[in-house]
Amino acid sequence: MHSLDIFTRDIIQNALQAIADEMFAAMRKAAMSPIIYEVLDMGTGITDAQGDIASSGAGIPAFVGVLDKAVKQILKHHHADEIEDGDVFISNDPHDGGAVTHLNDVVLAMPVFADRHLVAWTANIAHWNDVGGMVPGSLSTEAVDIFQEGLRLASVKLISRGQPIRSVLQILRANSRMPDFMEGDLWAGIAAVRGGALRLQQLNSKYGIDLFLQAMRDFMDLGEKISLKALATLPGTTLSLSEPQDDASVFKVGITISHTEMLIDLRDNPDQCAGPVNLSRDGAVVAAQMTFKALTAPQGVTNGGTFRPLKVLTRPGSLFDAQAPAAEGFYFENMIRVYDLLLRCLATAFPERLPAGNFASVCATIIGGVHPDTGRLFTLVEPEIGGWGAEPGRDGNNAMYSGLHGETYNCPVEICEARYGLYVERMTLNDEPGGHGQFRGGRGICIDYRVRSDASFMTCGYTRSVVPPWGLQQGEPGSLNYVEVIRQHSDVRERYAMASSVPLNAGDLLRVRTGAGGGFGPPGKRCKDAVRDDLKNGYVDAATACAVYGVQG
Template identity: 30%
Template sequence: MNPALDPITLALVQNRLDHISHQMGWVMTRTARSPQFSQAHDFSCFIADAHGMLISQADGLPIHTGGGGFAVRAILRDFKDAIVPDDVFLLSDPYTAGGNHLPDWVIARPVFVSGKLVAFACNRAHQVDIGGGAAGSYNPEATEIFHEGIRLPVLKLIEAGRVREDLWRLLLLNTRVPDALDGDVRAMIGSTRIGAERIAALVEEVGSDEFFDGVLAHADRRFQTSYSRLAKGTWKAEEPMDHDGFQPVDNKIVVAVTVGESGLIVDFDGTSPQMQGSKNSSVANSTAAVFMALASFFEPDLPKNEGAFRSVEIRLPEGTLVNARPPAAMTMNTILPAFEIIHAIWKALAQALPERASAGWAKTGAQLVIAGIYPNGGRYVMYPFTAGAGCGAVEGRDGLNMIGNLITLGGMTAPNLEDYEYLFPVRFRRQEFRCDGGGPGRFRGGTGCDHEFDVFTPADYCYLIGAGSARSASFGVEGGKPGASAEPMLLLDEGSVFRPTRNSVVRQGPVTCHGLTGAGGGYGDPKERDPSRVLRDVRDGIVSVAAAERDYAVAITADGLHIDEARTAQLRQAAAA
């Protein structure tokens, strides 16, 4: 490393880059038109250097940003020397443009200082609707990518400061909600402009972009220190995928993590072949999931840039669920198999460093999008981001009861219910933590959510069957138990109940939707849980009196307010025997 790149300045540069990522996110949140951006934060801002290496992903969702370097390198590949100041690029395609799935559009703005390309300011955001066979970016019947919406190779949306109006009209023509898309893309462009201005100011202040190489090298050293604690050897694990969207299947993600002296090899040999449904992953998406699994396993202050993974070799066999061949459908891949990739790696790493083990987070039982007509006319597309699942417990901490799902690591937030009732023809009846959902353990898994709301207009309900319904939604570790399974959204109409068992579009009049999200796994022997914690859970309504005795060997008095000390002592003694 250049000796002039002192550690203090490197730390300041990394923090400034991360702050710029956050600033871009704040701009997007405050200016986007759709609530999935302004409320749920289903977008992510990141920064890459002039070579397309990710140098900051502090904002948003790791599944968006971890593969961001692929998108920028696709721009450099396709446009080479034709990148000039005030250009803005647009892309999405997972096969040709470094995308993860088609709804996630990337806006990338090159940053120039004194005529030299130094970086890219980027925003990846899941668009409300991109055409295709069903409203809302998810086509339940898709069996190839052509069914899923408009495919965007690397394009210049703005050329040297001039908007390509013909391309803009093409984009608006290929969405059911052009007003929303128009406002959201403009917000993305604005966020990258702010980011580019801040990055240029940083480079001018420190006098060079060599510091970007320095922060990448620093992250490499930090990660090497982290993985050096892993036991040497090859650690294998797998995670099931039980449904392809059309029928039950017996697929699996298989991984072998080899820990050597100079790096890690993450090999997915043995993973099931690509499937007919949309749970197939692109290289960028699978890489992002691998990076997320590795980064989240170690200390939270590990630098989150591409330099951290220089010592990691990822092997993704072509034609499998983790590297599908075209024209495989891919819309679900940021959720599944990304969940399975992360879980499988966590299981493998836990064998090499058990004290860092995490129980499984709950998988998404079903992806639902609601599309209808407002009472006064005009189309709407609503994503029910209001109901999160439970996350897994770790040593020293219960799982969070409701959180943005695993591939967001909590970066996606639950929208304000009152705002949703204002924006859409819906009314929420309840939104509460499940009782007896969380996986029992010395530290309990997150409970998941029990939610119910009315939809007042006829609508299409687009269901994509996820995972964790036919079997447990999560797994326990160190003696902990798995969390409760998800029960996909139910449609109740005059007493009838619809339980989706395959990908489908259901057209219904005004209905009530009800569902239970999955729950996280527990950590450690449940019979070792502090009885006072069990009592608190009973008082909070998230563990029943019966489950307290059955799962935790803690007897609660009939009024649910106190521990029956004598009965509890008997139960614990019997459990120990």
């Protein structure tokens, strides 16, 4: 055992975080698609040689949780002598590639060698606009198996000893409707993993392989200690919850908390379906990991050791442990359903730690067609922002991304209008009522997209379109997520939540509405001055202020 003082350990551990953040910045600056460089629909990280996450970079929490699983799958598919210095692997298959999400989310991973020893991996994941399949954008609510959703890449070697494998690049280009965007985003990801690998090699040269590896082991042990310390402060308890969903199915969870473990049981849930909302087991595990982190030590370190005290039970062939060839294009809606289900179950026992329900949907909005100015195909892929739930002493946040997304951003109007064949005519807070309470839920948004060209289309994947976000401690439920299509020269409004390839023509209007979060505490206890501020800001109207809060406008 080599001696590792606390100062050197901290320097190496902070260097790992800085390297992961630098990878994120490089990828953002080089990417071609706004979904990556504006929305930041991506994530970066570093794993140890065995694939356990050593440092989570910036990006979507659910994406960072994917990277270790993808690297472990690469190690499973390739013998040690097939993994060489300079290699880069590509993967996107939730059934056999460790990507755990859907085919549009592509992982790039690079082994890092020091003195010919494999010491770590750099990895990233990002949403690609189109990977083939039955519809533009590769996401269809009508897909019944994964073969209809695009090109599957199960831990494929893309670059060998520093040299691109041309045949693989040709396959990628031939299977995308937007090959230029695909290739631009691909090389941005490659640049990021290569840059991170170089930094890690420099770190090993400075401190030596043994100290570097020991620092990573110590860091993971620290992650475990922080989780166990947090669990020790919680009362031992067993919880369960059943919750109806938009489609009338019922999701169930059991949670057992002890001083040394959190056990999450998702086995008693519906069978996998013939649609695209299935979730892989690893996807369910990522949702459980985020929940575990939110309850235990949300500000503490996150690495492979953090989740050692977490155990997740699933049933193969169920909606949360889908088997091939299940379609998973809209996996994210059931991933966030699992996450929200777990939070709701825990919030009943720990209302002081967790807020009321939020709009809890990615609200994926996909609009495509031919750009009227350039004649090029475009595909806008826009996750939407919505209202978060209230908590003790605090109103919910307005217009934030869901818990799966972390610190991501909506696409700026200027970029949207320049890159896509659309006008954004309005973006305001949603004025539909909901989320009343002593502390109110945050407001969702209302966005109007005006279509500029004929033969366009819209695909959407929203949940919480029937069952609203839940309130806590007598707080009222929030409001719903949905999309309206308002045809030019017509007053008829078509309402959608899960739909594919809805035809659109020039002049048609898409109106997106995302929900308010749930309220916390009885509405009658809300401070009168706060209600008046709500009136002033348009969060409630005079009738609601009078009927719900007892305050005259």
